[in-house]
Amino acid sequence: MSAPAATSLPPGAARPVVSLRGVSKRFSNGTLALSSMSMDIRRGEFVSLLGPSGCGKSTALRIVAGLGQPSEGTVDWPASRIGRNGRPDADxxxxxxxxxxxxxxxVFDNAFLPLRLKGVSKAQARDTVMAALETVGLEDFARAYPRELSGGMRMRVSIARALVTEPKLLLMDEPFGALDEITRQKLNDDVLRLWHEKGLTVVFVTHSVFEAAYLSSRIAVMGARPGRVVSDMALASPAGRERDAGFRSSDAYGELCRHVSQALAGAMYAPRGAEAA
Amino acid sequence: MVALADDAPAANRSESAPGANRDRLMRIAVPAAMLALTLLAWEAYVRLNGVPPYILPAPSLVAATLVKDWATLWPALLVTLQITFSALILALVGGSALAILLVQSRWVELALYPYAVILQVTPIVAIAPLILVYVPSTQGAIMICAFLVAFFPILSNMVQGLKSVDHNLLNLYDLYGASRWQQLRMLKLPAALPYFMAGLKIGGGLSLIAAVVAEFAAGSAGAGSGLAFRLLESQYRMNIPRLFAALVLLSATGVAIFAFTSLVSWLSLRRWHESALSREN
Known part of the structure; x- marks a missing residue:
């Protein structure tokens, strides 16, 4: 499977951040959650894994994160050093x-956790953690407890915590699925801004066509039973979209959503084994 | 980025509503008035019917006996308190330590848990005579009985607590390469704290009850010791007012232990756990 060249790939993109080769996952109850998934995630991409429930998109994400081993296939990190625990270092x-x-x-201690686990002292980490909280607009809530925050703010703490180690790859597993539409749109803009400003590589799992179309530079549409990638679409870069208030109501966005919807419908009713290249 | 208005903190910590003070006053006044009424009715019943003190002493007589016999009752209370608290502390340490051990490995759990259950389900009164035979000091034997009773609720609560950690938080710790020790200290133990506190509250009450029951079982072997012994002794001598006085002291001790463990629980959970927060709708 090779994605068509996207319009604005950053230099050095030739070497993928992570590379999945024939990854399958069969759970202990016999369910084949993911069937022979191959995919290269390149630097600077915003890849959405879009599909119905049961298509293995979360499973794929967890395997990339090293939470659970694939039953078959390999996950490679061509651009990273591998740490003692067999995972890419702080990536x-x-x-x-x-x-x-x-x-x-x-909130502060929650965002500080990844650094604390790496043995960084609180004094050393203070500036980094505060900077991460600032990027999600929560610098004034460092002393608040999670229960004192709204759902959207809690999610932002979670994002700040994920950013605090300055990862090369940010994995997001349906992060905004439980939020209301307004908060979700706001957080989508935040994530796009962070992706753009920090030059992140993001893999984003969602079951929302609109979310995927809004955020992604590339969408992998997945089908269920067994979970597999059915089509892999490169889109125009979403950079700067979060500052364009009119984009959500533009024809271009509507067209994009229609296109992605059709691909998803194709994926859901495609016969088994008919994966697109 | 600026947090927008609808993203403001969900909870407001200030609660200076005018109703709050009245509510607090009611919470003290109503039970106090009820208690006073009950005592008054009791006193009136005894006086009006001329009930002899060896059947039912009036509250005023019980209070007088409490003062008069203080020299006998106070040392007995100290003994009971000492047994209760040393048993409770042992149970807290032992129960938590065993719980940590049990959740480390399934093998250990399979091997040891049945013994904990057997010790728990066997009535303490039934084992007490045996322990009294084996352990040279009566005080020690009584303490072991109290320990055995308080131990299990703490153990089972801790095991439950250590196992109920949010799986995604465990995944998160794995993701960042946390060691087992870090995972235990920074995640599992704090997550189990509410369960530990529930165990503490149950265990605190049970260790007092068990101390009394064990002392009953010890009978005359525990001569000159705790409150339970004084209670039995008063019964033999038909000194019912003193029996009531000892009873009052035992109840007061139980209430104090309950209040103390509730306070500890509230202090440690008030910032974050639902059980320690007041609901605002």
Whole structure:
């Protein structure tokens, strides 16, 4: 599978950040969650994994993160050093479906966690953690406890925590699925801005066509039973979109959503084994 | 980026509503008035019907006995308190330590958990005579009984707590390469704290009850020791007012332990756990 060249790939993009080769996952109950997925994630891409529930998109993301081993196939990190634990060193940030914060710790300590686990002292980490909180607009809430925050703010803490190690790759597993539409749109803009400003590489799991179309520079549409990539579409770069208030109501966006919807419909009703290249 | 208005903190910590003070006053006044009424009715019943003190002493007589026999009751109370608290502390340390050990490995859990259950389900009164035979000091034997009773709720609560950690938080710790020790200290133990506190509250009450029951079982072997012994002794001598006085002291001790453990629980959970927060709708 090779994606058509996108319009604005950054230099050095030839070497993928992570490369999946024939990755399959069969759970202990026999379900084949993911069937022979091959994909290269290049630097600077915003890749969405879009598909119905049960298509293995979260499974794929977890395998990339090293949470669970593939039953078959390999995950390579051509551009990273591999740490002692067999994972790329400090290269992954992960945002879960829920905020997944420690309720007994204030916001600062929650965002500080990844650094603390690496043995960085609180004094040394203070500036980095505060900077991460600032990028998500929560610098004034460092002492608040998670329960004192709204759902959207908790999610932002989670994003700040994922960014605090300055990861090369940010993995997001349906992060805004439980939020209301307005908060979700705002956070979509935030993520796009961070992606653009920090030159992140993002893999974003979603089941929303609109979200995927708004955010992505590339969409991998997945089908279920067994989970597999059905089509891999390169789109125009979403850079700067978050500053264009009119984009969400533009014809271009509408056209994009229609296009992605059709691909998704194709994926959901495609016969097995009919994966597009 | 500026946090917008609809993104403001969900909860407001200030609660200076005018109703709050009245509510607090009611919470003290109502039970206090009820208690006073009950005592008054009791006193009136005893006096009006001329009930002899060896059947039912009036509250005023019980209070007088409490003062008069203080020299006998106070040392007994100290003994009971000492047994109760040393048993509770042992149970807290032992229960938590065993719980940590049990969740480390499934093998250890399979091997050891049945013994914990057997110790728990066997009535303490039934084992007490045996322990009294084996352990040279009566005080020590009583303490072991109290320990055995308080131990299990703490163990089972801790095991439950250590196992109920949010799976995604565990994944997160894995992702950042946390060691087992870091995971235990920074994630599992804090997450288990509410469960530990529930165990503490149950264990605190149980260790007092078990101390009393064990002392009953010890009978005359525990001569001159705790409150339970004084209670039995008063019964033999038909000194019912003193029996009531000892009973009052035991109840007061139980209430104090409950208040103390509730306070500890509230202090440690008030910032974050739902159980320690007041609901605002």
């Amino acid at each position: 992954i940030g992960f945002v879960f479906q829920e905020p997944t914060l420690m309720p007994w710790k204030p």
